[in-house]
Amino acid sequence: MGLLDAKVGLVTGSGQGIGRAIAQAFAAEGARVLVSDFNTASGEETVALIEAAGGEALFVAADVSDEGAVAGMVQAAVDKWGRLDIACNSAALSRGSGPIHEYSREVFDQTLAMCLTNTWLCMKYEIPAMLANGGGAIVNISSNASLRGQAFNTAYAAAKSGVNLLTKSSAAEYGAKNLRINAVSPGVVRTPGLEAYFEAEPDKKPGLERAAVMNRLGEPEEIAQAVVFLCSERASFITGQILSVDGGGAVR
Numbered sequence: 056m057g058l059l060d061a062k063v064g065l066v067t068g069s070g071q072g073i074g075r076a077i078a079q080a081f082a083a084e085g086a087r088v089l090v091s092d093f094n095t096a097s098g099e100e101t102v103a104l105i106e107a108a109g110g111e112a113l114f115v116a117a118d119v120s121d122e123g124a125v126a127g128m129v130q131a132a133v134d135k136w137g138r139l140d141i142a143c144n145s146a147a148l149s150r151g152s153g154p155i156h157e158y159s160r161e162v163f164d165q166t167l168a169m170c171l172t173n174t175w176l177c178m179k180y181e182i183p184a185m186l187a188n189g190g191g192a193i194v195n196i197s198s199n200a201s202l203r204g205q206a207f208n209t210a211y212a213a214a215k216s217g218v219n220l221l222t223k224s225s226a227a228e229y230g231a232k233n234l235r236i237n238a239v240s241p242g243v244v245r246t247p248g249l250e251a252y253f254e255a256e257p258d259k260k261p262g263l264e265r266a267a268v269m270n271r272l273g274e275p276e277e278i279a280q281a282v283v284f285l286c287s288e289r290a291s292f293i294t295g296q297i298l299s300v301d302g303g304g305a306v307r
Contacts, residue, residue, distance in 0.1 A: 057085030060285040063136040065089040065129065067119050067177060068146030070097030072246035073196065075104075076275035077143050080283050082110030086141065090114045093146075118147045119173040123132040129180040139184040141286040144177045145196040149211040163210045170214035175221060182225075182234065190233025192286045195222050196278075197240040199301050215240075219297050226295030235294040237285045242266065242301025244273040267302030 064081040068074035070092030081088045082105040090105070090112050092098035098114045105112040115131045117124040134140050148169040151162035174195050185191030200208055201215035219238060226236040243249070243263045249272075253260045264271055281300045284290055299305045 058062055058084035058283055058289065059141065062086040062140040062286075063089075063132055063138050064286070065091065065116070065139060065142040065181065066130050067091045067102050067142075067144050067173075068196075069130075070094045071101075072248065073241065073244060073275045073278050074143075074145035075101045076279040077145060077282050078112065079105055079108070079110075080276070080279035081141070081143075081286075082112060083108065084283055084287070087111045087136050088113075088167060089128070089135070090121070091117045091128050091146070093118045099237050119144075119177055120168045122139060122176055122179075123178045126180050126223045127171075127182050129177075133184055137277070138188045139181060140188060140191045141176070141193070142185075142191070143182045143196065143282050143286070144174045146173060146177075147196065147215075148199075149208065151210065152208050154207065155209045157239065158210060166210035167214050167217075170211060171217040171221070174218050178221070178225060178236075182229065185234055186229075186232060190235075191237045193237075194282045194285045194292070195238040196282075197222070197238040199240050199299060199304055202208050202297075202299070202305055204211075217227075222297065223295045230294050235290070237283075237290075237294060238297045239278060239281050239285065240277050240299045240301065240305075242299070242304035244275060244278060246275060266307060267304045268307055269302035271302060273300065273302055 064086040066078040069078040069090045090101045101110040102114045117128040150165040198215040199211040205212040222238040
């Protein structure tokens with residue numbers, strides 16, 4: 056018996072990295088999974104990996120900053136499996152870094168759209184689908200940048216801080232309706248994007264490893280296991296929480 060047996064799940068940004076690991080973990084625990092990403096090739100690869108491991112998945116290409124695409128994505132899960140029980144809103148993309156006074160309005164707005172507004176849009180359509188089944192669980196992916204700020208990455212940090220309060224406020228709205236909403240806040244995690252950064256800036260790796268009191272990087276699978284827990288009945292009395300999965304980075 057898996058922790059998510061008979062559940063129908065949805066994971067945005069699941070073409071690679073943390074999102075892919077979450078989709079695979081959902082499937083490994085018994086859920087049928089809608090895999091969503093704007094990159095069709097990587098999303099279909101995630102589905103192939105799930106199916107090769109004996110799971111069931113469907114890929115839907117979607118830019119989750121587009122409301123019509125989000126509505127279609129959620130409806131695809133309902134059309135395929137008749138319901139939606141759990142969701143993880145993982146998709147995010149930061150458009151810039153540097154001193155805040157040098158950001159263009161366009162870059163700042165794009166970062167908010169792709170890190171905060173997209174999460175709200177996903178919840179806007181996930182929530183009614185879950186309420187139609189009597190409830191469910193949503194986990195938003197935040198970032199430790201939201202907890203204490205991050206110099207030269209202010210737009211992203213501000214957007215993810217917004218995700219935290221979006222999570223808490225919506226949890227207060229829907230807790231009495233058997234819908235739990237939480238967030239996971241990763242520290243520095245070994246993703247394809249981070250590996251590419253290390254290739255370009257190898258001297259940065261030791262410092263980022265020391266960002267956690269455990270003196271190592273996190274793995275996508277470690278984030279995924281926290282999301283599985285929060286979506287499962289083992290977390291049945293947990294809502295409105297921001298869980299740092301960061302090797303102690305938040306207390307460094």
